[in-house]
């Protein structure tokens with residue numbers, strides 16, 4: 001079956017319509033996004049040996065119809081021991097690649113959303129139980145595995161330390177990121193986001209709290225950035241030039257003496273030189289000692305600072321739930337895009353409602369064309385509804 005879709009028009013092309021910044025297209029290399037909204041990556045902890053299943057089919061297809069121009073597949077382990085939990089998604093062998101194939105085929109048939117994938121390695125936070133089972137480390141004797149990290153420094157005092165990676169281990173993980181990126185490209189995925197945030201492996205290298213190495217991968221900021229930059233370079237080299245590669249970072253550890261915004265700006269500057277296409281600005285996750293002041297859009301000032309200092313395309317994330325709040329972030333130039341996680345689970349048509357409120361348009365598959373109330377009857381563009 002060939003799907004038929006309405007055309008998504010930028011709000012600015014509609015006569016008499018105020019221009020919505022959120023519904024202005026953005027170009028990321030060869031990828032044109034019709035609006036500035038991304039569904040943030042969200043672990044589902046529901047895979048079988050890293051393989052996507054019926055849950056992922058439902059979850060991804062549902063949020064592919066949110067109206068967001070891009071959906072980012074959850075943190076996806078580049079090797080089995082890089083999964084946070086035994087239920088985390090993977091893309092490290094033919095079986096994990098094959099499991100995603102029918103899901104992507106379905107999304108392509110029913111939705112116009114671009115699909116990104118977040119490639120990840122959990123490092124010392126791997127081998128944990130699912131959040132709803134407590135999230136604690138699972139020892140190898142109880143079905144877990146030996147986690148690895150930059151140094152043999154555990155996250156929590158009562159945990160067993162990870163195995164410090166040697167040169168062979170680093171090379172294996174670099175190769176695993178590359179192989180997963182190649183699998184993602186074979187699957188026709190539109191963009192790759194590297195997970196450099198939330199205390200997972202790349203962030204563990206960046207932060208002096210988790211990285212106590214004395215070799216060329218530890219100590220100075222330049223040395224701590226080395227492995228994440230190597231991963232970026234290696235992945236960028238195998239992703240075609242017309243497809244974007246972004247990175248999610250924690251802009252601060254929220255711990256005195258840890259990773260902080262000035263260092264994140266240095267990292268962003270290095271990544272910009274290497275052609276990074278977006279930086280997705282989050283925070284925290286490396287230390288249980290973090291003290292976070294939560295509030296609406298609490299990470300936006302960090303996205304703004306990185307954008308101002310580097311000119312990188314910046315995605316703001318974190319407690320962005322309100323349409324006007326999102327519009328203001330883009331219109332005031334604080335960030336170039338917004339990503340929503342919990343807000344999208346709560347309202348899986350968030351993008352529709354945002355478009356309706358701001359005079360934008362979204363694409364929807366024909367069976368849903370009768371959804372908009374009368375006052376938003378052109379939500380899906382210029383489609384004739386004569387068949388009603």
Ligand SMILES: Cc1cc2nc3c(=O)[nH]c(=O)nc-3n(C[C@H](O)[C@H](O)[C@H](O)COP(=O)(O)O)c2cc1C
Pocket residue numbers: 040041042043044074075118195197198248282317318319320339340341342343
């Ligand atoms: C269920 C769930 C799973 C998540 N999994 C990931 C993930 O796989 N990768 C990631 O970078 N962040 C993950 N996050 C964090 C979100 O992407 C986002 O950064 C965070 O929730 C703040 O945004 P929000 O306030 O819109 O939820 C997850 C969040 C939730 C709620």
